Amino acid sequence: MADRHPAAGAAAVAAGTSAAAVPGAAPAPGDAAGFADWVRPHLAAMARLAARLAPHADRDDVVQEALVRAWTKRRQYEPGRGSASSWLLAITADQSRRARRRSAASTVRPVAEPAADGDGGLDLARALDRLSARQRLAVDCFYYAGLSVAETAAVMGCAEGTVKSTLSDARARLRPLLEVTP
Amino acid sequence: MTDVDRLLTEDGARWRSLQPAPPEPDLTRLARRHRPGWQPLAAAAAVSMVVAGGVALAATWRSPDPVAPAGDGAASPGDEVVRDGDRVVGQGFVVALPGRPFQLCTPSGGVRVDVYPEPVPEACPIAVTVTGLDLDRLSKRRERDGAVWGSARVEGVYRAGTLTVTRQEDFVEPPRADVTAPDRMPCPEPAAGWPRQPDDMSAALARLNQAVNRNAAEYNGPWVLYPYGWHLQDRSNRKGTEVYAVGTVGDVAAAERALREVFPAEQLCVTRVTWSKAAMDAAASRLRSPQARRVGIGTPFPDVLGDRVVAEMSVLDQAASQFLAGVTEGRVVAEPVLRKAG
Numbered sequence: 127m128a129d130r131h132p133a134a135g136a137a138a139v140a141a142g143t144s145a146a147a148v149p150g151a152a153p154a155p156g157d158a159a160g161f162a163d164w165v166r167p168h169l170a171a172m173a174r175l176a177a178r179l180a181p182h183a184d185r186d187d188v189v190q191e192a193l194v195r196a197w198t199k200r201r202q203y204e205p206g207r208g209s210a211s212s213w214l215l216a217i218t219a220d221q222s223r224r225a226r227r228r229s230a231a232s233t234v235r236p237v238a239e240p241a242a243d244g245d246g247g248l249d250l251a252r253a254l255d256r257l258s259a260r261q262r263l264a265v266d267c268f269y270y271a272g273l274s275v276a277e278t279a280a281v282m283g284c285a286e287g288t289v290k291s292t293l294s295d296a297r298a299r300l301r302p303l304l305e306v307t308p
Numbered sequence: 309m310t311d312v313d314r315l316l317t318e319d320g321a322r323w324r325s326l327q328p329a330p331p332e333p334d335l336t337r338l339a340r341r342h343r344p345g346w347q348p349l350a351a352a353a354a355v356s357m358v359v360a361g362g363v364a365l366a367a368t369w370r371s372p373d374p375v376a377p378a379g380d381g382a383a384s385p386g387d388e389v390v391r392d393g394d395r396v397v398g399q400g401f402v403v404a405l406p407g408r409p410f411q412l413c414t415p416s417g418g419v420r421v422d423v424y425p426e427p428v429p430e431a432c433p434i435a436v437t438v439t440g441l442d443l444d445r446l447s448k449r450r451e452r453d454g455a456v457w458g459s460a461r462v463e464g465v466y467r468a469g470t471l472t473v474t475r476q477e478d479f480v481e482p483p484r485a486d487v488t489a490p491d492r493m494p495c496p497e498p499a500a501g502w503p504r505q506p507d508d509m510s511a512a513l514a515r516l517n518q519a520v521n522r523n524a525a526e527y528n529g530p531w532v533l534y535p536y537g538w539h540l541q542d543r544s545n546r547k548g549t550e551v552y553a554v555g556t557v558g559d560v561a562a563a564e565r566a567l568r569e570v571f572p573a574e575q576l577c578v579t580r581v582t583w584s585k586a587a588m589d590a591a592a593s594r595l596r597s598p599q600a601r602r603v604g605i606g607t608p609f610p611d612v613l614g615d616r617v618v619a620e621m622s623v624l625d626q627a628a629s630q631f632l633a634g635v636t637e638g639r640v641v642a643e644p645v646l647r648k649a650g
Contacts, residue, residue, distance in 0.1 A: 160607070162333035173330035186331040193333050198532045250319055269320035297312040304312065 161197055168211045171271060172218045175281070178266040179222035192221040212280035215273060219281040253303040261296035264289055389629045390648055392467045396623065398646035399461035399479050403432060404443055406454040411435035412462065412471060414606040414622045414645055434606035436622040436646060440464065440473035447479035463649060466623060469604075471646065491533040494553065495577035502535045503574050505550045513552065516571040520554060524586040527563065528555035528612050533577065555581030555612060581615045583639075591617045591636045603627040608640075616641050623647075 165172075169189065176188040195217050254262060260282070267278040268289070279286045390396055401413045413432035443449070446458030459479035465472045513530070520527040531553050536546035552575050556563035564578040583591075588610045594600065595608035595617070605628055609618040617639070621628055623646040632640050 162335060165333060169330035169333070174324060174327055177327060189331055190334045250315060265316065269316040270323050272320065272324055297316075300312050300316075304315065 161200065164210070165193060165196065165214060168214045171211060171273060171277070172214055174271040175215055175218050175267065175273065176222050176225075178270050179219055179263070180225040183222070183225035188221050188225045189218065191225075192218040195221060209276070212277045215277050216280045216283075219267075250304065253300050256303055257296050257299055260292055261299060264292040265296050268293055388624060388642075388648065390466055390623050390625050390644075390646065394466055395463065395649040396466045396471065396646040397461075397463040397649045398644070400459065400645045401432075401457070402438065402441065402443075402446055402460050403435075403457040404455065405431055410438040410441050410443070412438045412460075412622065412645060414604075414620050434601070434604060434620075434622060436466070437470045438462070438473060439470060440476075442476055445476055445478075466625075466646060490535055490537040493533060493535050493551070493577065494579035495551070497535065498574065501546065502549050502551055504546065504548070505573070505575050509550075509552075509573070509575075512571055512573055516552060516554070516567065516576075519567055519570045520585060524589070525584050526556055526558050527567075528557075528581050528583060528585040528588060530554045531612050549575075551575045551577050553577040553579060555579055555583075555615070557581060557584045557587075581612070583610075583612070583615055583617065587636060588612070588617055591640055594635045595619050595640065600631060603631045605631065609643075618643050621645070 172189050172192060173185055176183070176192070177185045180188050192214070196214055199217075254265060257265060263282055264278060267273045267281050268275065273281065275286050275289050278289045282289060282292075284292075398412070402410060403413060404410045408431055411432050412435060414434040441460065441462065443456045443458075446456070446460050449456065449458035451457075461477040461479050462471065462473045463475040465474065516530050520529055529552075533551045533553050534547075534549065535551055536549050552571070552573070554563070554567055554576070556578060557580075560578055560580050564576070567576060567578060592608040592610050595605055600608075600619075604621050604623065604625070606620040606622075609620065611618055617636070618641045619632060620643045622644065624632075624642045624644045628642070628644075632638065632642060
């Protein structure tokens, strides 16, 4: 008689869990469909990140190119170096940068005007444009794309502590621009 | 939460709620680069053991040195086949679902699963049932919704698909490969170095893929190599330069002449292989068959520049061994989770 889980007979595992997370459940490694299953749980975050980091590029195209990149490098994925989501998001960030460079020549992004809102503070979108590139990246990843600190660290190529301090600096920079009290 | 924190959190949530659904993976794009990246041959050779006349047995992350057979080519096929009552060792992913036997799973798709993120796993389709396992001692243990999963290194007695554990230890982390390191190149570096690829190689790569597919009995690939390494952000020192490799079972010079007609880019590398795409696909197809599943063979991995086809399985028992011996004359490499103990 094989061991049984102590919760034998309890409610079944919650429905709707992804087969992609099941070791052995995904199709063959040479099978692109199996890879698609594996990445599917991370697609929403990848798409959000692409939309934030390459706002003038075709979001879905950036995601697809990131998937191609991940596909070619999939045997080099090392969970010990980070989660699958961090790995995929870092690749997405890289593809987003490429896309942004490509689109930069044809798209002129309006420069943030220093004009203030009626109450003297900048609106949030304009205030975000006043952040440094690193601060903006951290804010985009953490607050907007909804990434964890660890995932943001993977995207930024830095330690988690650096992400936290960068976010703190960004908030400090935004505070007077938005005229909010600490 | 400060006011700025709250503002950002709320605005971020509002922005996310307005985002359209993400795209589905475009399989046709993936198929353009259907082959995996370079696996260091030196590393593969160091842990592989070719068994004359039978199947080859490869050590992998699931069986790092202490539990891998100390093979140097001297073993015979029978030495590696596990029979009922044999003592076996191995390590891997363990999942215990409510009301189900504990499982030591056969990994999927070459993806390491010693750390597994949420959500809760489901039962593994290819696995060994495990008894005598202490779930509280799992490495990187996770628990949710009544399910427990993690990793373990186990030793015990194998009988009829069940492992009775007599010794349980922490999962042993295998050596990590440096994913940013330069690939070992099968082609000599041009005098001026490999040039960086244009931003868009898609049309040329499509032609190269078509050429390979038209001559699948001769060619294999293409796959991407990074001669100067790869880094997400760092592009210095030529990092990220791509070379597109194609293998041939025939004459390399003739193949290169033919392929340059459709892919004149300097980034082409043609090298000699023993597995053509057609042979590799045929072997992989046999390994995905219902017969293969019945003998406990999991996902095959066509490793192009490793020039091998790998079959993942829980244990190389007699049935699996006999099946593999009948696939491409025993050239398939077995990667069992459990191996015979010392």
